[in-house]
Amino acid sequence: MNEVLKNSLWRIFHVASFLFITIFFILPYLVQISTYFHEKAHRDVLEEFGIQSSYEIDLLSTIPNFFNPQVTKLGVTRFNLEDYKKLSAYNKARVNLGGIISDLRFLFLIGIYLTLVNVYTFYKVKIKKDYDLTWVLAVNWILFMWLLALVQITVSNISYGSGDFFQLVKYISG
Helix, strand or coil, X not given: CCHHHXXXXXXXXXXXXXXXXXXXXXXXXXXXXXXXXXXXXXXHHHHHXXXXXXXXXXXXXXXXXHCCCXXXXXXXXXXXXXXXXXXXXXXXXXXXXXXXXXXHHHHHHHHHHHHHHHHHHXXXXXXXXXXXXXXXXXXXXXXXXXXXXXXHXXXXXXXXXXXXXXXXXXXXXX
């Protein structure tokens, strides 16, 4: 077999393997990390008001749940709903919006990182004439995919009937 063809096939195999591993294994667990911090934000505010809560996560189901469009949650915070209902409307808003604010922080940090890396990439290519960007592009790909997933999750959390925003409206309006 031609050496150039063999090298090209290996390159295709490496890229395909990288994409498969990042999409089917790394991305679901990155989203699970942001879900943990989303739920932790809820729990921190609940704890501030003296409401006991717990966080349930199933790491074995992370991958199948990530690809299941019917799954509404990748992690769940449990707490006493009656204690929550006793809070003022402002404090309920703090509990529910805590997770959304956590998501927005992740979106902002990933966006800042991608901006800085792209400025660095421009510098390497345009000024230094260094074109070896394999790792930079790999990390960019992973973070960009995480960013897209977080945007979709945050929009769902704001607009979906069982999301934080609609739950807040439901419990404030009575």
